[in-house]
Amino acid sequence: MSTTPERDPAASEAPQLQEPQPQNSEQDAQPQDSEATEAREPVVLRRSVESASVKIRRAPKFGPFLIIGGGVGAIATFILTMAYPVDPAVGFGALFGYFSLFGIPAGVALGAVVVLILDRVSSRRAREATVEHETVEPESYEGTLE
16 A cells, blocks of 8 residues: 555556456366356456545554553552551551542543643644555356356
């Protein structure tokens, strides 16, 4: 796939001939009729090329940023819980668990803000490119298929 068209798409609409490939089967082991072999016509293929303009950019994945933000929130909550004296009636684990209910979502929100900023920056650096999509189809014909 190239980023610039190498030929005119209208010129590629011309039908092309392609010989049918022999199939391996039990019939190949038996001698064939010369009339049946001569009766086969070449397959006519129709090619069409469509061009389109697209934007290419590198976008960050949201999941890793949200998970890392939650981890940073949990670590910050742990450090802040250790920085202040703990009530002996409650205990450190319960206090850390309670404050984690606020710290982890705050970290996830911070990670979301960071990824949205990076996504906005990457959309500004997007580049335009031309892509070609080539379709090859056999022309329809009447009769029986072998």
